[in-house]
Amino acid sequence: MPSSQSDRFRIALVRHHDLCLNSRQIAAVQKRAGVLPHLGLGYIETVLRRDGFDTVQFDSPAMGLDGEGLKQALIRYQPHLVCVSTTTPGLPGAIEACEAARASGAKVILGGPHTEVFGAENLHHDCIDYVGVGEGLTIVPQLAAALASGGETKDIRGLICREHHGGVAPMINLADVGWPRREGLPMNQYFSIMAKRPFATMISSRGCPFKCSFCFKQIVDKKSMYRTAEDVVDEMEYLVHRWGVREIMFYDDVFTMHRKRVAQICELIRKRNLKVRWEAPTRVDLVPNELLKDMAAAGCVRLRFGIEHGDPEILESMGKESSIEKIERAVIDASNVGISAFGYFIVGWLNETQAQFERTVELAQRLPFDYASFYTATPLPGTRLFRESVEAGVVPQDFWLRFVKGEFDLRMPELAPNAHQRAQEAYRRFYFRPQMMMPITRHIFHTGQFSNTLSGLLTLARSSSNTVRDF
Ligand code: B12
Numbered sequence: 001m002p003s004s005q006s007d008r009f010r011i012a013l014v015r016h017h018d019l020c021l022n023s024r025q026i027a028a029v030q031k032r033a034g035v036l037p038h039l040g041l042g043y044i045e046t047v048l049r050r051d052g053f054d055t056v057q058f059d060s061p062a063m064g065l066d067g068e069g070l071k072q073a074l075i076r077y078q079p080h081l082v083c084v085s086t087t088t089p090g091l092p093g094a095i096e097a098c099e100a101a102r103a104s105g106a107k108v109i110l111g112g113p114h115t116e117v118f119g120a121e122n123l124h125h126d127c128i129d130y131v132g133v134g135e136g137l138t139i140v141p142q143l144a145a146a147l148a149s150g151g152e153t154k155d156i157r158g159l160i161c162r163e164h165h166g167g168v169a170p171m172i173n174l175a176d177v178g179w180p181r182r183e184g185l186p187m188n189q190y191f192s193i194m195a196k197r198p199f200a201t202m203i204s205s206r207g208c209p210f211k212c213s214f215c216f217k218q219i220v221d222k223k224s225m226y227r228t229a230e231d232v233v234d235e236m237e238y239l240v241h242r243w244g245v246r247e248i249m250f251y252d253d254v255f256t257m258h259r260k261r262v263a264q265i266c267e268l269i270r271k272r273n274l275k276v277r278w279e280a281p282t283r284v285d286l287v288p289n290e291l292l293k294d295m296a297a298a299g300c301v302r303l304r305f306g307i308e309h310g311d312p313e314i315l316e317s318m319g320k321e322s323s324i325e326k327i328e329r330a331v332i333d334a335s336n337v338g339i340s341a342f343g344y345f346i347v348g349w350l351n352e353t354q355a356q357f358e359r360t361v362e363l364a365q366r367l368p369f370d371y372a373s374f375y376t377a378t379p380l381p382g383t384r385l386f387r388e389s390v391e392a393g394v395v396p397q398d399f400w401l402r403f404v405k406g407e408f409d410l411r412m413p414e415l416a417p418n419a420h421q422r423a424q425e426a427y428r429r430f431y432f433r434p435q436m437m438m439p440i441t442r443h444i445f446h447t448g449q450f451s452n453t454l455s456g457l458l459t460l461a462r463s464s465s466n467t468v469r470d471f
């Protein structure tokens, strides 16, 4: 442990770069698409501060820190404990962060969605002392308290180390935690190519009861949790007044799951005369027209729909529980009330034929989408898509295990022929057509992001990403 600069126990919370599978393409796209904050670490920091710990967040993409830069920053801070958060594809970046943390002399804990599938396996990397499985809001404060007082760690639920395995830490309600800490973060560095700046993110609910076969469910997401309308709008108001935020992006899985709650949020925004643009993800079967009108009147400018595919058979096999008719209805209704529709599509589905791919492009072109993303299907560990891909002989059973143990140069196998070319082609056919001139011009006018938009479009046209649907 580092020699103490002050009496307080110091904890660094780290999100490092996406040195993911096919990282170069993703980095190129993400650099232009934006830098979005990590709310999970912000929430953990809130709890740690409440418990009296000294904390700092190091958000490498926002702070422009590479591996060496992060290492030097950590050495200067001299943390006793470093918490690194990761997804599975993001593991290579997280390991670089853990190595930087190790060089600072701190104890290192790895957590986040990834560690819910692979726990002890991560201890293969010498730079990791602990793995947290499940709710970081309980694991990290308990570990910090134990380390600070020289106490035992073996009874901490959800904590794995080389000596013992503490199972899984159950979810706690975000509403009981307060808001994620943003002080100390370079708030002006966060942006989304789609949004007006200054911009911020929030989460108003957690979890989703649907079971799409490609979607990874965290333990904390298996039970849904909703914040009250009052608390949500209070945080929106705080972002506007404290940070001058002009647009808010919600990170929820499905924002409109509870119609009444969303209607209450809209009513409060209007009552308080809160002037802020906002956008949220949802499903096509959860946006009745009345609600859409309410949302538009309360500042909702964009809805992100998980459309996924234009082929009914594939939609069915994804377990999406939607239909082409529902997709058409929702996108047209949103557009009619003045809300931009962002369609997330997946191409290169397992055994996808050329004709099925064409149906996706055709649907994206036919409906009034202002934005679309086309991702190649990724069989994330722990998903039904992964099991089916293994059964189909397209992905080796031990693919992710090898990856987790350090074979970071593995390439993700394609589930359908030419999946990457299909993604590139879909982007080109969607964005580069005369009908997109209006939405693109409107976008530039509302967000003021002229150069980002143009270079983003060019990058999208040139590259494709191998990933699951995300932002
Ligand atoms: C917002 C978001 C993003 C944002 C912001 C990143 C972030 N993690 O916040 C952006 C766009 C950057 C992003 C990118 C990616 N994402 Co993403 N993202 C999400 C989303 C929709 C919400 C995350 C969130 O804010 N949750 C709420 C907060 C409160 O929880 P949390 O961050 O998960 O943190 C909690 C726990 O995980 C845990 N925890 C977190 N960190 C730590 C650290 C320690 C030490 C401990 C003990 C615990 C712990 O405690 C926290 C509090 O409860 C989730 C879906 C979901 N429902 O979680 C997908 C999700 C996390 N993303 C996913 C993926 C695959 C990606 C990408 C790889 C995709 C891509 N486009 O390339 C990239 C890679 C990013 C990276 N470096 O790893 C997958 C992860 C699956 C997996 N097995 O790893 C998810 C689950 C989507 C899905 N359903 O499949 N993502």
Ligand code: SF4
Pocket: 208, 209, 210, 211, 212, 215, 216, 253, 254, 283, 306
């Ligand atoms: S893709 Fe969306 S609707 Fe489907 S399970 Fe995941 S969060 Fe729920």
